[in-house]
C-alpha cells in the first residue's frame with residue numbers, strides 16, 4: 136500500500152509510525168513544508184494516562200517520550216497580588232520540538248520516508264498517486280479547504296487573541312496562570328515548564344485589549360517587549376522568546392474551533408487538527424491527534440476496505456473528540472468571559488478557573504487537594520456568615536435576604552401539582568409541601584399560584600383570590616413553620632395565553648377539551664394553532680390584573696409566607712410582555728426592552744408597595760428564548776435582570792425557555808446555570824440557578840464558583856423529598872438534622888454512607 140501523510144506534525148508522524156508497525160511493507164511518505172527542526176510552538180501537555188494508551192500502540196516511542204517528560208502536580212494562580220496553589224493535578228509536558236524529533240527518529244527507524252521542505256499544493260494530485268492520503272496538515276489544512284464541499288468544515292474563530300512564547304524563567308512544578316491588569320485591560324499567561332530550562336508562556340487577552348495595545352501592527356519583537364513589561368515581576372529578568380520567526384507579522388492568533396461533518400472522502404482521511412481542534416487551555420490537541428492516528432492505522436490495517444475503515448474511524452473517534460471539544464469549549468468560553476470574574480475574591484476566582492471545563496467536580500477537587508478545598512469551603516462559609524472555622528460543604532452555608540435567613544442553599548423549585556379544587560389547595564398540598572419542608576431544603580417554593588380564576592393555567596392550579604384559598608395555604612405555611620426550619624416562598628403568576636389548558640399529565644399547554652375560559656395576553660398571538668387566540672390587554676385590563684397581583688400578595692403575606700416570587704418566566708403573562716417573540720405591541724408596552732419591561736416592573740412596584748419591607752421578593756425570568764436574536768438572548772437577560780435589580784428585586788431566579796413553540800433548547804447537565812452565572816457576575820445581583828442540577832456535587836460547584844447564590848432542584852424533589860438530608864449523609868455532614876421522629880433512619884443512612892466512603896477509599900488504594 137502506498138500512503139502519503141500530508142503534514143509532519145504529531146498526527147502525520149504518528150500515523151506513519153502506527154501504520155508501518157502494522158504493515159511493514161507499506162510505502163509511507165510524510166510530506167512536511169518545514170525543515171525537521173523548524174517547529175512553531177514550545178511545550179505541549181500530555182498525561183501519563185495518554186502515554187499508557189500510546190504504549191499499547193508503540194512501546195518504543197512511548198518510552199522515548201516518557202523519558203523526556205517534565206512532571207508537575209500543582210496549579211498556581213496569580214491574581215490581584217495573591218498566589219494560590221492547589222496540588223494533585225498531575226500533568227506532564229514535553230517540548231513540541233523534542234516530541235517531533237522523537238517521532239521523526241522512530242518513523243525513520245521503521246522505514247518511513249520523511250520529505251521535508253516540500254509544500255503540498257494540492258491534495259488531489261496525491262490522491263491520484265497514492266492508495267491512501269492522510270491529510271494531517273494542521274488547523275489551517277489546505278486539504279480540508281480543497282475538498283470543503285465533502286468535509287463540510289465548520290470553523291468558529293474565537294474572540295481572544297494569543298501568542299505562543301517561551302522563556303527560561305522557571306515555574307517549578309506548577310502549571311501557572313498569571314492575570315495582570317494593564318492600562319488597556321487584562322492580559323493573562325498560561326505558563327508551564329517542559330524541560331529543565333524552558334517553559335511555554337502563552338500570552339492571551341481580549342481582542343479589545345489587543346487592539347488597544349496595537350499588537351497587530353507590532354513586529355514579534357515589539358510584542359515580546361510589551362509582554363515582558365506586563366509580566367516583568369513574574370519573569371525575574373528572563374526574556375520571553377519566540378520561535379515563530381518563519382511566520383511573517385505579529386504571530387498573534389485567534390483560536391479556530393474546527394469541526395467537520397465528515398472526516399473522509401474517497402481515499403483521503405482528515406486527521407488531527409485538520410479534522411477537529413481543542414482549545415489549548417485544556418491541553419488536549421496533541422493527545423487527540425496521537426490517539427486518532429493510532430485508531431486510524433488500526434482500522435486501515437484490519438478493515439477490508441478503506442471505506443469501512445473510514446466509516447468506523449469516524450464512528451469510533453467522533454464521540455471522544457466531541458467530548459473533549461465540549462470541555463475545551465467550556466474552558467475557552469471561561470477565558471473569553473474572564474473579565475466577568477475579576478470582581479470575585481481570589482479564592483472563588485481560583486475555584487472558578489479550576490472547574491471551568493466542567494470536567495473537574497467539587498469532590499474531584501477534594502481528591503486532588505483536600506486541604507485546599509477545605510480551606511475554600513471555610514472561606515465560603517465565613518463569607519456567608521457561618522461561625523469562624525466552619526468546615527461544611529457550600530450547600531450548607533446560610534443565606535440571608537432582607538430578614539429571611541435560610542439555613543442552607545438548597546431550594547425546592549416551584550412545581551405545579553394540578554391538584555387544587557377551584558383554586559383551593561387540598562390535603563395533597565399539605566402532605567406534598569409538608570414532606571418537602573421536612574426534607575432539609577432551606578427554602579421551599581409553592582407552585583405558581585394564580586392571581587385570578589382566569590389567570591390559572593389549568594383547572595387544577597391553585598389561587599390566591601378567594602377566602603378559602605387563604606385558609607388552606609395558611610394551614611400549610613403554619614405546618615412548615617411549626618414543624619420544620621424551612622422557609623417558604625409563594626410564587627404568584629398569571630397564565631396569559633398559556634391559560635385554560637389541561638393538567639400536566641393530560642397534555643401540557645393543550646386547550647381544555649371543554650370548559651375553556653377566555654384568555655388575555657400582551658398581544659393577540661396564540662400559543663399554538665390549537666390554542667385559543669388571546670385578547671391583547673387594554674390599559675383597563677392591565678389595571679385589573681395589577682390589582683389582582685397586589686391582592687394575591689396581600690393574601691400570601693397574611694398566610695405567613697416568608698418570601699414572594701413574581702413569575703415572569705416560561706411564557707406566562709408577564710414573560711410574554713418581556714419577550715419580543717410574543718410582544719408585538721406598538722404602544723409604550725412593546726418594542727424596546729424598556730417598553731417591554733414597563734408592565735412587569737409596574738407589577739413589581741405595586742406588589743413591593745404592600746409586601747412587608749423585611750421580606751424579600753424574587754422574580755423568575757426566562758433568560759433565553761432559545762430562538763437566537765429573534766428572542767431574549769442570555770445577553771439581553773442581563774439587561775432584564777439589571778432593570779429588576781435597579782427596581783429593588785432582591786434575587787433573580789434564572790430559568791429559561793418555554794416562551795415559544797419555536798424554541799430549540801440545548802439541554803445538558805446544569806444547562807441553564809451559565810445564564811445565572813452571567814447575570815450574577817455581570818450585575819452583582821444575587822441569583823438562583825435551576826435546570827438539570829441533580830447531584831450534591833453540582834450544587835457545591837455552582838455555589839463555590841460563584842455561579843449562583845441559591846440552587847433550585849425541581850424534578851429531583853418530586854422523587855425524593857429528602858434530597859438535601861440524603862446529600863448531607865453522603866457528604867458526611869452531621870449538622871443537618873433529620874426530624875426527631877426520623878432520627879434512627881438518619882443514623883442508619885449516615886452509617887451506610889460512611890461505610891460506602893470507606894470502601895471507595897479502599898478501592899482507590901487497591
Ligand SMILES: Cc1cc2nc3c(=O)[nH]c(=O)nc-3n(C[C@H](O)[C@H](O)[C@H](O)COP(=O)(O)OP(=O)(O)OC[C@H]3O[C@@H](n4cnc5c(N)ncnc54)[C@H](O)[C@@H]3O)c2cc1C
Pocket residue numbers: 141142143144145146147166167168169176178179180181253254255256271272273274276277298299337406407408409413415418419420421422423424
Ligand atoms: C498555542 C497553542 C498551544 C498548544 N498547547 C498544547 C498543549 O499543551 N497540549 C496539546 O496536546 N496540544 C496543544 N496544542 C495543540 C497542538 O499543537 C495541536 O493540536 C497538535 O499539534 C495537532 O497535531 P497535528 O499534527 O494535527 O497538527 P500540527 O502540529 O499543526 O502539524 C501540521 C503540520 O503540517 C504541516 N503543513 C501544513 N500545511 C502544509 C502544507 N501545505 N504542506 C506541507 N506541510 C504542511 C505544518 O508545517 C505542520 O508541521 C496547542 C496549540 C496551540 C496553538
Ligand SMILES: Cc1cc2nc3c(=O)[nH]c(=O)nc-3n(C[C@H](O)[C@H](O)[C@H](O)COP(=O)(O)O)c2cc1C
Pocket residue numbers: 548549550551552581582583626639702704705755790825826827828847848849850851
Ligand atoms: C411538574 C413540574 C411542574 C412545574 N411547575 C412550575 C411552576 O409552577 N412554576 C415554575 O416557575 N416552574 C415550574 N416548573 C419548572 C421547575 O421549577 C424547574 O425550573 C424545571 O423543572 C427545571 O428544573 P429541574 O431540572 O430540577 O427539574 C415545573 C416543573 C415540573 C417538572
